[in-house]
Amino acid sequence: MVKNINVGIFGHIDHGKTTLAKILTEIPSTSSLDRLPESKRRGITIDLGFSFFKLKNYLVTLVDAPGHADLIRAVVGAAEIIDLALLVVDAKEGPKTQTGEHLLILDYFNIPTIVVINKIDIASEEEVKRTEEFMKAILSSTENLKGSKILKISAKEGIGIEVLKDTIREMLDKMEIVRNTEDYFKMPIDHAFPIKGIGTVITGTVLRGKVKVGDELKILPLNSTVKVKSIQKCKENVDEAYSGDRIGMAVQGVDSKELFRGCVLTSLDTKLKVVDSIVARIKISPLFKYPLKPRMRIHLNIGMLVIPARMIPFKKMEIDGSMENIILREIKGGEECYCVFQLEEKAVAEIGEDILITRLDLPPTTLRICGKGEIVDFRKVEELNIKRMIFKRGRIKIDKNRILVVGLANSKEEAERFIGYEVVIPEKNIKGRIKGTFGTKGYLVAEFDEEVENRDEVILRRLIRWK
Numbered sequence: 001m002v003k004n005i006n007v008g009i010f011g012h013i014d015h016g017k018t019t020l021a022k023i024l025t026e027i028p029s030t031s032s033l034d035r036l037p038e039s040k041r042r043g044i045t046i047d048l049g050f051s052f053f054k055l056k057n058y059l060v061t062l063v064d065a066p067g068h069a070d071l072i073r074a075v076v077g078a079a080e081i082i083d084l085a086l087l088v089v090d091a092k093e094g095p096k097t098q099t100g101e102h103l104l105i106l107d108y109f110n111i112p113t114i115v116v117i118n119k120i121d122i123a124s125e126e127e128v129k130r131t132e133e134f135m136k137a138i139l140s141s142t143e144n145l146k147g148s149k150i151l152k153i154s155a156k157e158g159i160g161i162e163v164l165k166d167t168i169r170e171m172l173d174k175m176e177i178v179r180n181t182e183d184y185f186k187m188p189i190d191h192a193f194p195i196k197g198i199g200t201v202i203t204g205t206v207l208r209g210k211v212k213v214g215d216e217l218k219i220l221p222l223n224s225t226v227k228v229k230s231i232q233k234c235k236e237n238v239d240e241a242y243s244g245d246r247i248g249m250a251v252q253g254v255d256s257k258e259l260f261r262g263c264v265l266t267s268l269d270t271k272l273k274v275v276d277s278i279v280a281r282i283k284i285s286p287l288f289k290y291p292l293k294p295r296m297r298i299h300l301n302i303g304m305l306v307i308p309a310r311m312i313p314f315k316k317m318e319i320d321g322s323m324e325n326i327i328l329r330e331i332k333g334g335e336e337c338y339c340v341f342q343l344e345e346k347a348v349a350e351i352g353e354d355i356l357i358t359r360l361d362l363p364p365t366t367l368r369i370c371g372k373g374e375i376v377d378f379r380k381v382e383e384l385n386i387k388r389m390i391f392k393r394g395r396i397k398i399d400k401n402r403i404l405v406v407g408l409a410n411s412k413e414e415a416e417r418f419i420g421y422e423v424v425i426p427e428k429n430i431k432g433r434i435k436g437t438f439g440t441k442g443y444l445v446a447e448f449d450e451e452v453e454n455r456d457e458v459i460l461r462r463l464i465r466w467k
Contacts, residue, residue, distance in 0.1 A: 002054075004233075004244045005172060006081055006205060008063040008111070010102040011088035012095070016118040018049070020088060020155040021064045024165075025051040027234060050203075050246060052234050055169050059234060061205070061246040081188070081205040083177055083244075084168065085113040091123035091152070094131045095138060097365055104285065107142040108356065108372040112175060114149050114167060115139070121154040128152060179243035184267040185209035185217060187247075188304045192259035199229070200256045202265065203248045209267060211249070212240040219254060220264050220348045221274040226253035262305030264348045272350050276343045277380045278302075280355055282313075282373035286334040290359070292370060293330045301356035302347045309341040311357070314386050319463065320422060325386045327466040339373065340381045351375055388466040394444075396425075396456040402445065405434070405458050409442035418444060423460045425452060434460075 009017045028051045049064035063082055085106050089095050106113050115135050120128055132150055139148050149167060153160030186208040195201050211217070215228045229250040231238050241247045249265075266272050278300075284292065292298070292311060300309045313328040315337050331337055357370040394407035405423065409415035415437040423432050423446060432448035446458075 002057055002059050003172075003177075004061065004242075004246070005058050005177070006061045006063060006083050006244070006246065007168065008082035008085045009088060010085055010106065012090070012093075012098040012102075015088045015090040015093070015096075015099075016155050017064055017088045020086070020116065020118065020153075021049065021051060021062050023155050023158060023161055024053050024060075024062060026054060027052040052246075055165060055172075058169065058172055060168070081207065082111060083175070084171060085111045086116050086164075086168075087113055088116045088118050089131060089135060091117045091120045091128045091131050094127075094134050097367070100138070100367060101369055103138060103142065103145070104287070104367070104369050105356065107144050108369075109354065110144045112148075112171060113145050114151060114164070114171070116164065117150065117152045118155055120152045121157045121159060177244070180208045181210050181242045183208050184270045185211050185215075185265070186267075186270070186272065187211075187265045189219070189259055189263045189265055190261065190304060192256040192263075194256045195250075198250050199252060200254055200259075201248055201250050202256075202259065203246075204265065206241055206243050206245045206247065208243050210240060210242045216268060217251075217265050218268055218270070219259070220266060220270070220272055221346050222254070222258060222263065223274075224254045224258070225268075226251040226265075262303070262347065264303065272348050273378060274346050275349055275378045276346050277378060278341050278343070278347075278349060278355075278375050279377035279379055279384070280339055280341065280373035280375050281336070282339045282355075282357065282371055283336045284331055284333050284357075284371035285367075285369060287367055288333045288370050289367075290362075290370075291330040291332050292357075294327060297361070298341075298370065299358045299360045300341050300343065300347075301358060302349050302353070305347055306358075306360075307347055308344040310344075312340040312342070312381055312386065313337045314339070314384075319461070324463060325384050326463075327386050327388050338376075340379075340384060340386075342381065349375055349378075351377070386466045387463040390462045390464060392460045392462065394423075394458045394460065396452050396454055396458060397443070398452075398454045402438070403448065403452060404438055405444040405446050405460075406442070408444060408458070408460055411442050412437055412440050415442045415444050418460060418462075421460055421462065423458050425456045426459055427457065428452075430456075432458075 011017050051062045053060050117131055139145050187204040187206045189202050189204050191203045213228055218225050229252050231241050232248040294312050295310050298311050300307050313331045314325045317324050317326050353375045355373045359368050362368045392408050394405045397404045397406045418434050421434050430448055430450045432446045434444050434446050436445045438445050
């Protein structure tokens with residue numbers, strides 16, 4: 001039985017991705033090999049290209065991802081739909097900024113990767129060795145891609161191509177690729193166009209479920225209902241398609257002009273939601289050198305869509321026996337937290353989906369991938385009751401065996417607001433609680449779980465609603 005596999009080709013601009021795709025390709029497909037008019041005009045790959053070749057018992061779909069700095073959003077879209085990656089590096093030039101960005105994406109999504117050092121026909125042995133050592137060092141710093149295979153080829157001259165194919169097959173044989181065919185249908189739409197006599201044709205890779213001719217599906221976020229008229233796989237008509245298949249589909253009920261990157265074809269009973277706010281558990285890359293702060297504008301990659309959003313990082317803390325959502329002033333590289341993302345446009349998403357956080361406003365010579373996350377909720381910021389923690393400092397004053405705290409309040413009225421609050425003496429890790437007020441100068445009466453001394457520093461934590 002032939003298995004359908006999706007292999008992505010990544011790497012910096014002009015390092016030879018499209019040349020490699022051409023030499024591997026047996027059957028060209030949607031916008032493959034730079035056939036789009038805009039690709040030809042600009043001389044670069046500006047969109048995901050797809051083509052096919054057969055490898056023993058595998059039908060391999062090649063996904064050629066753009067390497068230009070401005071087109072990182074398409075690369076993330078490719079990462080969602082591939083099983084195995086080829087990261088192409090020019091033997092003479094070595095890895096560049098986008099090489100690192102692509103590798104970080106592959107590492108985040110835990111996609112098995114083969115590093116392909118290309119153009120060895122025009123590089124010296126010393127240059128090839130330097131590039132190989134450089135890539136070994138970069139791979140060793142990753143979380144999931146340590147020990148990835150490194151091959152040396154010339155796509156232009158055909159050197160090393162058979163070894164590459166054998167390596168791809170060997171890796172696929174060892175991989176356990178599980179397709180979810182029983183869940184609801186989900187297929188991000190990457191291209192849509194009209195064909196005379198057929199109507200609207202859409203293309204994509206099935207991520208989940210199965211589809212057959214005659215099925216009724218819906219397109220989100222348009223919420224349009226369509227009927228499947230025909231299905232093609234690898235340019236052959238088929239009655240059904242399954243998770244992992246790269247297909248073209250003629251549908252009735254929608255104009256191709258209405259569709260855009262970010263639309264998803266799905267079952268009528270789908271669990272996908274159209275949302276403008278998401279909550280995610282996130283981790284910032286240790287390599288990202290800029291702090292991220294509340295209400296900062298970032299770009300969020302959700303599936304094949306890139307959406308500007310405002311981020312609000314927070315952490316969950318147990319305070320006085322209850323869990324509170326506390327705003328963070330900033331989050332830096334290597335740190336983890338929760339975050340609300342207020343999207344500037346609606347997106348199609350689901351709980352458990354992976355996201356990528358980027359700063360596309362930064363110069364392309366800088367690493368612009370901030371970190372990754374997993375969607376855990378769709379609540380809006382006002383529904384989360386996020387609070388800000390204020391710290392007030394005072395000191396112990398012992399008066400006739402009465403333990404007072406002074407310096408937290410300036411009047412009796414202000415002091416009364418603190419009754420019941422917990423206080424701590426940080427140097428001694430002693431906890432206490434405010435029990436009442438004393439006099440008119442803002443003195444507070446407190447009880448502590450251990451013995452305290454005159455002039456011990458006291459800290460009171462107070463929560464107020466964050467806006």
